[in-house]
Amino acid sequence: MSVVDSVLARVPQPYRKLAIRHRELLKFGVVGAITFLIDTGVFYGLKLTVLAPKPVTAKVIAVLAATAVSYVLNREWSFRTRGGRQRHHEATLYFVISAIGVAFYSAPLWISRYVFLLHTPYTSRFVEEIADFTSGQIIGLLVGMAFRWWAFRKWVFPEPDTSQHTPTRDHALTR
Template sequence: MTRSAAQKHTRQAGAFLAIGGLAFLVDAAVFNLLAFWVTGHGPFYDQPVVAKTIAIVVASLVTYVGNRYWTFNDRHLPHRWSRYALFVVFNLVAIGLQLGCLAFSRYVLHLEGPIPDNIAGTLIGQTLATLFRYLTYDRFVFPHEEPAAGQDEGAPVTSAP
């Protein structure tokens, strides 16, 4: 890997982690509001998997927009419905990773409350999901595609995501 390629990869990984950090905060905030509210028992306290699903969907919107327009903004990405389909499929797998960690903690280990739910679903689950997303987004959702003949490669990407 050349120095410029390494710098590009480092910038890209840093941007991905920054977007992931923002999504982490969104996920944690929405989940905690739904599950624990201010009083300790939110509207979805007895349904933490539902609360986490809602939180992940909101955070996933943040990750798509952030990664498309910042992390992978240098990629020529023609408008394709398959890209959206792949994004959805990979996010469903990532959601499964997060929900699996939360469900295992809550229903197998019988750990309940803000601390175990956040460690299992938000910290461990989202870490696994973020790693999975980075690997799949880079290769399948936002792959670099050569511009069509006649299009300036240095021109900013203006095509729809």
């Protein structure tokens, strides 16, 4: 029994059907949670050390690091039943869409810093940190994730690949 199957077995029946119906989205969310931790760790590691005067650059590097991990996890887990493209074509599309996603992730932080001037010396260090976290790690993440979910399903992993789909395993818990 896979980890997903064992988790689904513990979910109450009405929610189990919903979870199975939206399993790609749930897996995408788990991958997002993992890469959120990577993104946050890299962002603050850089922002509080070598890139202290350049938080947007730190954010871009953090998103790129998280994106590399995200591709592997999404390809091999979240969207493993989709595909049909050659791996190099799929990877190219993934990283092009992710590059566009960097703008979505970084724009709220840039607006917070350079439009609203929520950084020192215009505000306190405490307000700066709250604004950076809210705009970069929450708003940016939500906007970027919504864009990537839509774009990945539309262009990178567009349709189910029936040759890899195993209905018995994927739907065993719905019976």
